[in-house]
Amino acid sequence: MNRRRFACGFVMAAALALLHVPKASAAECASLKDIGIPHTRITFAGVVASGAFAPPAYAPGITASQPVDYSHLPSFCRVAGSSHPTADSDIRFEVWMPTSGWSGKFVGVGNGAWAGSITYASMIEPLLKGYATAATDSGHQGSSLDAGFAAGHPEKLIDFGYRGPHEMTVAAKSIIQAFYGRPVDRSLFASCSTGGRQALMEASRYPDDYDGISAMAPANPTVGLMVGSLWTSSATSKDAASRISPATFAFVHQAVLADCDANDGVSDGIIAAPDHCRFDLASLRCGRTGNGTDRCLTKPQVAALRAIYQGPRNPRTGASIFPGFEPGSEGLLSIQASGTGPIAPVLSYFRDLVFHDPQWDFRSFDYDRDVTRALAAHGRVVDVSPTGLDEYFAAGRKLLMSHGWSDPLVPPMTSVHFYTAVNARLEAKQAANVRLFMIPGMGHCGGGDGPYVFDAIATIDQWVATGNAPRRIVVSNPPNASDRTRPVCPYPQEAAHVGSGSTDEAKNFRCEAPRH
Template sequence: METFVRSLNVNRCLLPAAVGVASAFLFMPVQAHASNCETLTGVSLPGNTTITSAQTLSGNLTINAVGATANSTGMPPFCRIVGVTRPGPNSSVNWEVWMPASGWNGRYVQIGGGAIDGSVNVSTLAARVQLGYAAAADDGGSTGKFADFVNNSDRQLDFAYRAYPATHDNAIPLIRTFYGAGPQKSYFTGCSEGGREALLMAQRYPTYFDGIQAGSPAKYPSHMWIGNNIWLDRLFSNPANALSVQQINLIQNASTAACASPATGVVADPRQCKWDVSSLLCTAGNTPETGTCLSAAQVATMKQVLGRNGGAHNPRTGKMIFPGVNPFSGLTGLFPGSNATDSHIQYIGSLFYNNLNWPWQDYNFASDQAKLDALPMAKAIETINPDLSAFAAHGGKLLMWAGWEDPQIFVWDTVNFYDYMVRHNANPVDGALIDLNYDNPEYPYGKTTPSEFINPALKQRFAAASHAAYGRAVDATSKFAKLYMASGVNHCGGGPGAQDFIAQGMNGSLTQALINWVEKGEAPEAIPVSKRQNDTATGAVKFSSLMCPYPKSLNYSGSGDPLSSSSYTCQ
């Protein structure tokens, strides 16, 4: 792989020795040091970079950027830098850096992308600048068109991992020149593809950011799109298994009714839900065609699909390819599965096989997965390394989060990966104890010996010790990385759960918890969240709740207002 410029991570040397001094400095407004924004066109930048525009803007603006347009009102004066970096001869990584002309809070935030990128998120840049951040975003080196990846290794590698450090390496010297000092603290935030990029930075560039927020990360595309697209399509292509929209809604409504709080309509934690899809089996006098019950074949199919132990498996080895989905919300549109023009099938074809018309219908789940995993791009784009020791040694803090009802990147994948990290952080003795009672599916996260092959008597004898060992490993991991679970939330938002922590951006409670952890040393525990009208940042509050750090679970205390977070605990 190519060598990349990493020498400009200069913002670390400016930290005051005392945390209290650092925190005080961060909230003192900083004025621009350069005579004006336009002089930044002459800054020497790394990585075959060209600045195409540098201008001071303010007021009510319509901003046109690569792949995006945003209307922003009341913008304070800020410096907008537009540039392009070419890590390879066929590369074109478009990025922008926005810096408030005054009132900078001393922080830098880099914004992750989504889907296959292809646009610069200028609306989020505007929101961050209004909050006093110096901010950057890029297009991932992508045009947003799958066809442009085909036989273009530069675009593939840029999207996989080269674009994001390149943006950082250009943003930092621009910030230093404009303000006369680099950022006191640097953050990366993203969800979905942006969550993959967030994990990428923690794993491959561990000294670049002090705090990283990774939501529902699309960390394992070679398994993810096979498991929740092609496998589902294969399963539901059998007419006996296929579900109608009415039946999908039936599954969602029945499971939610069985497990949700009557007050909020939200399932607090699927691990506490004992609902069984068998309860929807048609009885005498009813048929699946009514949409009010499921046939025996449909019930059997859904048992394969649902839950942590469901999902796609290798039929030869039994090894999990990708876990199952939770039944409560967001399933409409997921089934019956994929089709020939599905974007996720094109993702695999363009990035891994250089063929948009690859014969996905013939995919052999017993033999083809290992071949796909071995492809160079599959390796380049995955972010499943559980070893964050370099990031932790740097002092970095990682907050992952996921919605318990994510129907796109099935939430058990995120949970399983965090458990993989926990297991990695166990000492050898605790690791062996964890493995004795480790029920997390292997796919490849986790242990090498499936727990079903361990003598049940041995498991029972050491169950308490195994649980204690797991707890110690969680404690070790939680010193630098935590996973927060959002009850009733779908993929990066949506669903019946409380989610104002998303709508409020950098002012949201999750991001504020990350900032407090990085800048004040305050490790987060339960994080307050609210369900607001229309899921906006300012809508009327319908109820408040908590986001719990995994593996803790949200629990009603048994008394008090069920619409108030004060009546809940994380246990």
């Protein structure tokens, strides 16, 4: 009897294991070229040998931000295609599937800025972890800094706004099922910035696409972000007297750190509680004869920085339009506030999509009338409302939000406001399905003064699998930096040092209610 049970159990285990064995041959991968998916054409299907992948040459105007090493990738079945849900749509995508060791799960990834190319670098991590993965160019080909693709092409703006990632997801699930002979066990989406906005958009418009979503530093609402970035860059570029060099930003950052670092109870080079910081910029004013250097601020520079912290306001009503940036972000703000005008993605948006004027002057922007104009034209296409996720949460699906407190591109309070509004709508049971983690010292999607590295995919995957929301996330420094770990607590909790032990070790901190 025991032998019979053992044999039966062994057969069942073997059968279950076989369900996870992929159809890994080159012929089976190549046959996906003929798969039938509505309004979709497969342009390539073939196995890529271990370490052999090389991304296609970038189209004109697209450059890689840094070299990417693909030599450590395992063998995978690569499928490329394009979706044409409208006559003016060309949504290109790729699906990568491990030829061995598939986890049974799928991870979709997103884009940055205005998209325009497939984010191959973002597909590396899921593939290495045994997930099938997919990415898209979100419906157009070109520089991610250029919004001109949508001028006169409303369907392409819709493809970018929400339809592109959904089409990618539908195609990817069909392709994965055809290759492995069964549907995916679990679908996850994990991305940052525009990808974070796409993550929220998936939950809002297509709640059945994913079981769990990780949205880091979501660039949402996009129209508000464009207005806020215009305000930030205008503050320091409206005239020569207001200009702030990268060196001066770095000087201000060190002064703010010196004043506010210890407000969280630990002096460690990180402003963990920026809302405790009440630094007086006037203390950095140059003397009567000072004309401004990288060691002091002129009166116009002080005014410019105050405007950046405050964020844009309506000149008629005084109402806040969009959040400003937090104390601690100064060391990174030169990314968008040390030039002579708006950064390229923002300039292109207003010039090409709002005003349709190649000679548009950013100094002419009206923060009352023109904000209304931009919202009316594009808000419903590219912005995600916190009121639109009810169906997603009603089905028990999970949303992991995260944001760096020192983000210099997407103000951190945008995520706080979104999370707070979502949480206020949900009953206690559904509220357990969303969490926000604010990461001290972290910049935009990474970098900054504090540790920031964590496994977002594994975190959301485990949450979906177990139903247990993360009680804290441990972040670490990147491999090329000194060893340092910290816990990040679910907002609004904060990490507090227990009073003994190294402040470089997460085990010496606990999550507590905010002390203010």
